[in-house]
Ligand SMILES: Nc1nc2c(c(=O)[nH]1)N[C@@H](CN(C=O)c1ccc(C(=O)N[C@@H](CCC(=O)O)C(=O)O)cc1)CN2
């Protein structure tokens with residue numbers, strides 16, 4: 001029997017457009033009041049088709065907000081030394097306020113070495129160990145874009161989150177751990193679940209807020225969700241869809257959407273949920289980085 005969607009669908013596409021509008025206003029103000037045009041450099045190594053799409057969108061949206069965009073394409077045979085040399089060149093370039101190296105990188109390159117070579121104040125992905133450390137200790141970190149996008153959607157949906165029970169399913173350095181930290185900073189009581197969690201269904205069933213970031217299609221079942229909970233689905237998984245014709249595929253999240261939407265108070269769809277917010281938050285972080293580098297209070301823009 002088909003289930004009825006009762007949850008509010010959190011529209012990441014519309015919300016990200018609002019965030020980008022705010023960024024464009026701040027960029028215009030940085031130009032007018034301070035004579036500064038923020039610059040974002042995006043580096044892609046190799047020809048992974050999904051990465052190419054994401055980078056194209058980043059470059060396009062950077063330009064649309066009035067920022068300078070610098071786009072570097074390097075072949076998939078690039079050595080670690082060559083990539084580090086590019087990062088160093090961008091670290092030294094005063095026209096570049098933000099640097100992003102698209103992940104994943106080809107196997108001959110150590111991702112951590114490259115990320116940690118980016119000047120922390122230009123690390124608009126927020127992946128540098130200095131930024132992870134600042135986030136963990138309450139400092140002025142650059143916050144990773146995907147968790148920041150999730151937080152903005154949660155704040156917009158729920159307002160004050162103090163005292164709410166939150167579960168983050170997944171413990172990656174770029175989503176799960178920083179997400180848990182942001183929820184803790186918002187005064188939630190936070191559980192981090194992972195592949196060794198004993199009774200995931202029981203843990204999820206207690207949560208007012210569920211953030212799923214495991215990268216496994218529909219792993220979080222709809223009937224685990226507490227009535228009225230807010231569900232943020234970070235997963236973007238392409239699966240076979242023979243019902244759409246031979247060789248066809250479709251995108252699904254880490255949460256079983258239809259059954260979850262029948263129980264949740266609010267839920268993000270896939271596609272059109274967290275994904276578009278990731279790029280909007282990258283642009284927002286570039287403005288934040290530019291302000292910090294120039295001792296400008298962003299609230300005065
Ligand atoms: N250096 C980085 N590398 C990667 C990051 C990152 O934040 N920094 N995140 C991902 C990829 N990513 C951005 O880079 C990204 C992924 C997905 C989307 C998105 O909007 N997805 C759409 C669906 C797209 C589709 O049809 O396939 C959606 O969810 O609606 C935006 C950005 C890994 N690498």
Ligand SMILES: [Mg+2]
Nearest residue numbers: 026298299301
């Ligand atoms: Mg403002």
